[in-house]
Amino acid sequence: MKFLELVWLIPLIPLAGAALMLVLGRLLDPQPPSEVAAAPGVAPAASGHGVAHRIGQHGHSAARSVISLLCPGTVFVSLLLSLGAVWELAALPGRTYEVVKFTWVAGLPFFTQSGALARFTADWGFLLDPLSSVMILVVTGVGFLIHVYSVGYMGHEGGYYRFFGYLNLFVFFMLMLVLANNYLLMFVGWEGVGLCSYLLIGFYFHKKSAADAGKKAFVMNRVGDAGFILGMLLMFSVFGSVRFREVNEALASGRFAAETAGLGVLSAIALLLFLGATGKSAQFPLYTWLPDAMEGPTPVSALIHAATMVTAGVYMVARSHLLFRLTPEASTVVAVIGAFTAILAASIALVQNDIKRVLAYSTVSQLGYMFMACGVGAYWVAIFHLYTHAFFKALLFLGSGSVIHALGGEQDMRRMGGLKDKIPVTYRTMVVGALAISGIPGFAGFFSKDEILWQIYSSPHGSKVIYLVALVTAGMTAFYMWRLIFMTFHGSPRTDPQTLAHVHESPPVMTVPLVALAVGSALAGWIGVPKLWAFLPESFRAFEHWLAPTLSAPALRASEHAHEAATEWLLMGVSVAVALAGIGLARHLYLARPERVQALRQAAGPLYTVLANKWYVDEIYDAVFVNGLGKGGGSALARFDNRIVDGGVNGAGWMTRLTSTLSIWWDTWIVDGAVRLLSFLVKAASFPVRVLHTGSVQAYALVIVLGAAVLFTWYLVR
Numbered sequence: 132m133k134f135l136e137l138v139w140l141i142p143l144i145p146l147a148g149a150a151l152m153l154v155l156g157r158l159l160d161p162q163p164p165s166e167v168a169a170a171p172g173v174a175p176a177a178s179g180h181g182v183a184h185r186i187g188q189h190g191h192s193a194a195r196s197v198i199s200l201l202c203p204g205t206v207f208v209s210l211l212l213s214l215g216a217v218w219e220l221a222a223l224p225g226r227t228y229e230v231v232k233f234t235w236v237a238g239l240p241f242f243t244q245s246g247a248l249a250r251f252t253a254d255w256g257f258l259l260d261p262l263s264s265v266m267i268l269v270v271t272g273v274g275f276l277i278h279v280y281s282v283g284y285m286g287h288e289g290g291y292y293r294f295f296g297y298l299n300l301f302v303f304f305m306l307m308l309v310l311a312n313n314y315l316l317m318f319v320g321w322e323g324v325g326l327c328s329y330l331l332i333g334f335y336f337h338k339k340s341a342a343d344a345g346k347k348a349f350v351m352n353r354v355g356d357a358g359f360i361l362g363m364l365l366m367f368s369v370f371g372s373v374r375f376r377e378v379n380e381a382l383a384s385g386r387f388a389a390e391t392a393g394l395g396v397l398s399a400i401a402l403l404l405f406l407g408a409t410g411k412s413a414q415f416p417l418y419t420w421l422p423d424a425m426e427g428p429t430p431v432s433a434l435i436h437a438a439t440m441v442t443a444g445v446y447m448v449a450r451s452h453l454l455f456r457l458t459p460e461a462s463t464v465v466a467v468i469g470a471f472t473a474i475l476a477a478s479i480a481l482v483q484n485d486i487k488r489v490l491a492y493s494t495v496s497q498l499g500y501m502f503m504a505c506g507v508g509a510y511w512v513a514i515f516h517l518y519t520h521a522f523f524k525a526l527l528f529l530g531s532g533s534v535i536h537a538l539g540g541e542q543d544m545r546r547m548g549g550l551k552d553k554i555p556v557t558y559r560t561m562v563v564g565a566l567a568i569s570g571i572p573g574f575a576g577f578f579s580k581d582e583i584l585w586q587i588y589s590s591p592h593g594s595k596v597i598y599l600v601a602l603v604t605a606g607m608t609a610f611y612m613w614r615l616i617f618m619t620f621h622g623s624p625r626t627d628p629q630t631l632a633h634v635h636e637s638p639p640v641m642t643v644p645l646v647a648l649a650v651g652s653a654l655a656g657w658i659g660v661p662k663l664w665a666f667l668p669e670s671f672r673a674f675e676h677w678l679a680p681t682l683s684a685p686a687l688r689a690s691e692h693a694h695e696a697a698t699e700w701l702l703m704g705v706s707v708a709v710a711l712a713g714i715g716l717a718r719h720l721y722l723a724r725p726e727r728v729q730a731l732r733q734a735a736g737p738l739y740t741v742l743a744n745k746w747y748v749d750e751i752y753d754a755v756f757v758n759g760l761g762k763g764g765g766s767a768l769a770r771f772d773n774r775i776v777d778g779g780v781n782g783a784g785w786m787t788r789l790t791s792t793l794s795i796w797w798d799t800w801i802v803d804g805a806v807r808l809l810s811f812l813v814k815a816a817s818f819p820v821r822v823l824h825t826g827s828v829q830a831y832a833l834v835i836v837l838g839a840a841v842l843f844t845w846y847l848v849r
Contacts, residue, residue, distance in 0.1 A: 133219070134212060136230070138228065141212050141216070141267060142302075144212075145303040145306070148201055148204075148205035148206075149299035152299065153293070153296040156292025157292065160195055160291050195291055198291060198292055206275045206299070207271075209306065213271050226681075228260070231257075233254070234255070236253040238251075239252075241368070242368070249367075258310065261678045261681045262514065263310055266442075267309055270305050270309065271306070273521050273525050277437075277525065278430075280644040281298065283637065284641060288428075297330045298430075300330075301327035304320045305440065308324060313375060314375070314378075318356075321359065321447075322356065324439065324443065328352075328440055329348055332344050332348050332427040333345025333346070334428055335427075335428075338426065344423040348420040348424055351410060353410075354417060355406055356411075358402075358407045359406070362404040365396070366400050375450065378453075382454060382457060390457060393460065394458075395458075397454060398461045405461065407447070408443075408445070411441065411443045412445055412498050414469065414498065415472040421435075421436070422492060424491065425485070429532030432490070433529050434525075436491065436494040437524040437525035441498055442520075442521070445501045445514070445517055446514075446517070448502070452505075462506050462508065462592060466507055466587075467506070467597070471600075472495060472496070473496045473600065477611070481607060481742060483743075486542050489544075490528055493568070496607075497520050503587055503597060507587050507593045507597075508590055509587075511675050515578070519575035519576055520568075522567070522575055523564040523567035526560060527561060529644060529645055533641055534547070534557060534619060536641070537557070537634045546626055547619045548623055549621070550626075554636045554637070560646060564648075570605055572707060575653065577656060578657070578661070582659065584598065584605070589699075609711070609712075610717045612717075617721040658670075658673045659674035661703070663696055
């Protein structure tokens with residue numbers, strides 16, 4: 132139990148590295164004036180792709196050597212702890228270990244759906260089970276290789292400490308996401324990787340395109356995150372908890388019937404959570420941020436697109452599998468969105484010329500495959516493809532970075548070609564990755580892709596239409612990946628001769644991770660071979676058995692109940708044939724008869740234009756949301772505010788001033804006038820009296836004497 136008791140340290144160790152870099156890193160790695168002047172995105176050599184060619188010209192500074200050891204080292208330590216914890220987990224009954232460090236949110240009042248007052252609580256707790264164990268091994272294992280590769284690729288970039296600080300912080304949040312024992316703590320990691328993706332995609336913040344891409348990723352993820360938040364709140368109102376164990380116990384208790392007749396409250400929760408997944412895992416309609424994320428350094432593309440952030444949505448749906456099993460309508464939505472996204476992204480990748488954008492749309496398409504598997508109830512297969520995809524997609528991205536590094540920053544495949552003998556390690560490892568993603572038998576992608584196709588076809592929740600979409604997408608995948616290989620490495624060089632003369636293989640710090648990932652791309656799938664291959668020992672199906680305690684269900688595999696061997700062999704052969712056809716077509720067009728490419732483009736006409744412009748989805752979004760609802764709606768709201776709201780306020784002010792003016796006039800001339808008139812009349816009437824009442828004793832005595840004299844005279848005269 133030694134390693135299991137330290138499971139909470141797995142995410143905290145990369146956090147320590149991130150804190151050290153972001154707080155003290157500037158002291159360790161002060162930027163010389165030359166590097167500050169040549170900020171990324173300003174000078175061509177510092178564009179994020181061409182600086183690695185300077186490796187070897189200048190030695191690493193001592194401070195950078197410390198960073199180069201410390202930051203990958205923290206992830207390596209987390210990897211070792213993860214391996215130890217998973218090893219001990221395998222010996223536990225039920226293979227589940229949960230530890231709560233403290234109560235994070237304690238006792239917030241909340242009314243449940245029934246109207247009862249409940250207390251919203253959430254723990255800072257960690258759950259290690261078969262599902263999260265796969266994720267931490269993928270995150271730390273592939274993440275460590277990407278960190279090592281980054282030492283070479285980013286070796287002479289400005290902001291070296293900042294880059295590794297962001298990478299470590301990213302790994303911390305991703306590990307928090309997959310190890311959390313409740314949805315609210317998962318959301319902390321969920322938002323954290325969103326923040327780090329913004330920082331990493333916009334790492335070259337002097338480039339407007341990079342800054343815009345970072346903002347686009349941040350904003351579009353917030354749209355999905357709003358659904359996640361609403362789903363959590365609705366979940367608590369129904370279940371009274373957001374803890375995985377308690378929610379799953381409630382769902383498995385029989386209190387909630389499957390919503391087969393329509394959409395109910397459980398379906399609403401599932402769809403809101405899936406909305407969050409579409410943002411994080413780049414599914415339609417929230418996928419357009421991911422291709423733009425190519426503006427970040429290539430190691431960032433590998434980290435985000437291969438093993439971490441974009442797989443978070445798949446992990447969350449798999450973690451919520453009991454909820455989705457009770458909501459077949461919502462699961463159908465998941466499968467349909469996944470299928471549509473897969474073929475949409477694959478069609479765009481067919482004609483892209485930027486080597487990284489081909490891989491970006493490939494990632495979107497492969498994520499669609501994973502959601503198709505989730506939608507038909509094959510959750511373990513979705514995680515299996517997530518696991519194999521991490522190897523070959525990280526390999527392909529890092530290999531593309533090696534190509535870009537060799538060409539001094541060039542990313543356009545139309546200006547490549549003939550590189551296979553100049554950068555042989557990169558070429559051979561990328562061929563392995565291309566074979567894996569194409570689904571060629573024996574390589575990792577074959578096992579997971581073929582199992583997804585079989586589950587879609589044979590599952591009671593599957594669909595023949597979705598199967599055909601997935602099959603066509605598989606053929607497209609093989610075509611565009613080998614189009615990339617042939618355009619980049621084969622044929623006549625199309626590179627500028629001066630650049631071509633300096634092309635050389637990447638240093639070992641970059642090629643060793645490529646070789647390690649190539650080994651994984653070749654061998655990782657052999658722990659999940661089809662049940663049809665009964666001639667192999669049961670240990671070759673270890674992946675499914677490992678996940679069974681977490682993703683178990685009455686029908687974990689449709690083939691266990693209705694295993695049609697002949698049909699499965701046939702479908703397996705069809706999928707391989709489609710993949711080989713895609714490879715063959717790519718070879719014919721881009722190697723044997725490249726002159727036919729232009730003729731094919733002209734024949735395609737508007738279709739090629741539409742694909743080259745990515746189905747104009749970005750333009751539609753700009754027209755509807757940016758210029759329409761954004762600028763147009765903002766202008767309309769501004770006019771409403773100026774004319775109606777402010778007009779009402781100004782009108783109220785004018786009326787107040789008018790009424791106050793009338794009130795002042797009335798008060799001054801009527802009320803005060805009446806008072807002044809009355810006082811004047813009183814004053815006038817009192818004038819005779821005031822004349823006599825002088826207040827002088829002498830005057831009063833004189834009047835008395837005169838009065839007495841008058842009276843006396845009148846008396847005598849009378």
